[in-house]
């Protein structure tokens with residue numbers, strides 16, 4: 001039988017929180033693997049999570065699925081042997097080396113842990129005994145107890161569990177262990193990365209997208225849904241609101257100085273996002289803003305944008321350079337979709353020289369001119385917003401059923 005030991009970060013997670021964290025993670029692993037087929041079981045044993053898989057399972061698919069589950073730090077493929085006697089263990093571990101590290105000539109260390117006290121050899125004696133066997137069995141290899149290339153962990157329980165490979169997981173905390181926030185999701189590079197980063201801290205995501213038909217196309221909207229799917233492949237289903245922003249944008253365009261268009265638009269986006277956030281019981285907003293990236297993201301612009309929000313606005317990319325954001329975007333599989341060349345509503349109604357140091361009072365005054373009509377348009381935008389439930393299923397994870405909340 002084949003199993004995977006799932007390693008997760010434990011620092012700072014104690015008491016009740018720790019078991020909530022573990023139970024949530026185990027449940028998400030269970031639901032994710034159920035999406036791959038029959039015969040998978042997941043269990044919590046001695047502060048560890050194990051996933052047991054059918055013999056003919058697709059290892060790549062299992063690893064890919066687990067690399068989409070926040071909270072997992074490492075994925076260790078484990079081989080399981082009957083627990084009998086040291087002589088059999090010796091043969092089994094030489095067989096393990098042949099199978100997992102064929103023609104091994106590097107450095108290694110054996111770390112045995114005897115949990116089953118009926119087994120006749122202690123942990124340290126087993127280290128030496130198996131170490132010697134491997135030295136004999138794999139000519140050219142050496143022991144290095146400080147920095148081995150291969151660390152062979154052997155857990156002697158009712159059966160013997162051996163593993164030496166640790167495949168990195170995404171880290172973070174299981175989604176659902178940290179409240180809910182609403183992501184302002186555009187078709188760009190930044191906001192999907194921002195959503196990923198907050199989701200990684202265990203936060204459930206809802207999202208809002210503003211479009212401006214017919215100035216923005218159906219393809220631009222589909223692209224945003226695709227980006228939401230990519231994020232949802234990590235965070236579980238996302239409820240996405242698609243807001244028609246056209247009439248509001250046209251009214252701003254007709255009424256306000258053009259260099260103020262972007263900043264006023266951004267304030268209305270935040271107002272509407274906050275409305276939906278509160279309705280859906282989110283306790284924060286998320287944007288992909290980064291200081292100084294564009295005119296609407298100078299410190300002064302952020303101050304003016306923030307002025308309309310009562311919920312905290314999380315901006316996980318605030319101190320990142322674009323190249324750093326691009327690296328994460330590529331790593332999470334969003335980049336290729338983000339760079340598809342469809343228009344965004346922000347870029348269509350943009351002034352040649354937008355203000356970079358907006359004055360809050362001046363912007364508030366400009367907004368006064370929008371009058372009651374703007375309130376009505378905003379209400380209509382809210383009332384007519386489309387609601388789509390987006391589940392993650394892309395690429396290699398296509399078979400995976402995104403977990404429920």
Ligand code: ATP
Nearest residue numbers: 184185186188189190191208209210287288289346
């Ligand atoms: P992104 O790459 O995320 O689109 P950007 O560099 O294009 O960001 P802006 O257009 O100034 O920057 O947008 C800043 C943030 O405002 C975005 O990261 C996103 O969170 C939000 N935002 C911008 N446009 C939209 C939109 N059409 N719908 C929803 N949110 C948006």
Ligand code: MG
Nearest residue numbers: 186187188344
């Ligand atoms: Mg954008």
